[in-house]
Amino acid sequence: MSTSPSLPSDHQASLIDGKGFAATLRQQIREDVRTFHDEHGVTPGLAVILVGNDPASEVYVRNKAIQTHHAGMRSFMHMLPETTSEEELLALIERLNHDPEIHGILVQLPLPNGLDARRVTNAIQPEKDVDGLGEINAGRLAIGLPSLIPCTPLGCLLLLRDQLGDMRGKHAVVIGCSNLVGKPLALLLLAEGCTVSIAHIHTRDTAALARQGDILVVATGCRELVHGDWIKPGATVIDVGITRVTTETGKTRLVGDVVFDEAVKVAGRITPVPGGVGPMTIACLLKNTLMAARLLVTGKSE
Ligand SMILES: Nc1nc2c(c(=O)[nH]1)N[C@@H](CN(C=O)c1ccc(C(=O)N[C@@H](CCC(=O)O)C(=O)O)cc1)CN2
Numbered sequence: 001m002s003t004s005p006s007l008p009s010d011h012q013a014s015l016i017d018g019k020g021f022a023a024t025l026r027q028q029i030r031e032d033v034r035t036f037h038d039e040h041g042v043t044p045g046l047a048v049i050l051v052g053n054d055p056a057s058e059v060y061v062r063n064k065a066i067q068t069h070h071a072g073m074r075s076f077m078h079m080l081p082e083t084t085s086e087e088e089l090l091a092l093i094e095r096l097n098h099d100p101e102i103h104g105i106l107v108q109l110p111l112p113n114g115l116d117a118r119r120v121t122n123a124i125q126p127e128k129d130v131d132g133l134g135e136i137n138a139g140r141l142a143i144g145l146p147s148l149i150p151c152t153p154l155g156c157l158l159l160l161r162d163q164l165g166d167m168r169g170k171h172a173v174v175i176g177c178s179n180l181v182g183k184p185l186a187l188l189l190l191a192e193g194c195t196v197s198i199a200h201i202h203t204r205d206t207a208a209l210a211r212q213g214d215i216l217v218v219a220t221g222c223r224e225l226v227h228g229d230w231i232k233p234g235a236t237v238i239d240v241g242i243t244r245v246t247t248e249t250g251k252t253r254l255v256g257d258v259v260f261d262e263a264v265k266v267a268g269r270i271t272p273v274p275g276g277v278g279p280m281t282i283a284c285l286l287k288n289t290l291m292a293a294r295l296l297v298t299g300k301s302e
């Protein structure tokens, strides 16, 4: 791979510190939770449901519980066996929907085979759907109404706003069109005034499209898909991928969807993996939980 003639040969992108940004956001949320409690006498409560024993999911839900407590909110964990039926899961969600101490509910994904994620996610009361994955919140986002926004795309948006400010007129290329990240993020960037292109499995020349992006977001789950020569010199690159790989020495490390060592020589700014987008996901979950509590208690979002 050769670097662009428009960049000095020793060019290095600046790193977008998602870990630091998320820590600051969590501290702000902690203060807002205290103020909310002082004003309304209510402590926001988040219910997290994990079905089965996926090791990565177990780590994520444990971190969600720890960070919920740190933010001054109440955490309610429901660890269900792999054998849980859809009816049992739906019955639990129905109970949580009616529980006044619970303001946010999420079901950790992926669900074990045999459980219909769409049906389960849709059973969550839209006002408590802090993952923003139900059809009501997804539909509201699509038509530009206020909604609970999925946590990872919200995290990407907050990082991009912090880095770039006004994004009107910028060409944002989003590679990946999942309901969890790519599609909602494309809609959020459209609302920011970007011209948005979405690349997916059938896109003819993804590299050529990617090279047009002032902003390039990669959320495919396909490790190190994007090479340095896919990136427009000076572009802002957001790498959403997280894949754990085992090195020759037997140790494990995380890699993104972007070949970092190549991208860093071309991009203007880039999120590292780990420490980029990942930490924003849980910080934004806490933000959504406080927002849901505020809406449920006061009927207002601010
Ligand atoms: N119901 C949901 N399920 C899943 C979501 C989600 O938002 N809602 N997202 C992911 C998993 N996830 C949270 O649930 C998550 C992923 C990554 C991180 C994170 O902090 N990553 C770190 C690295 C952590 C590590 O060492 O493994 C980083 O990138 O720096 C937090 C949360 C799928 N499921």
Ligand SMILES: [Mg+2]
Binding pocket: 223, 224, 225, 226
């Ligand atoms: Mg490759």
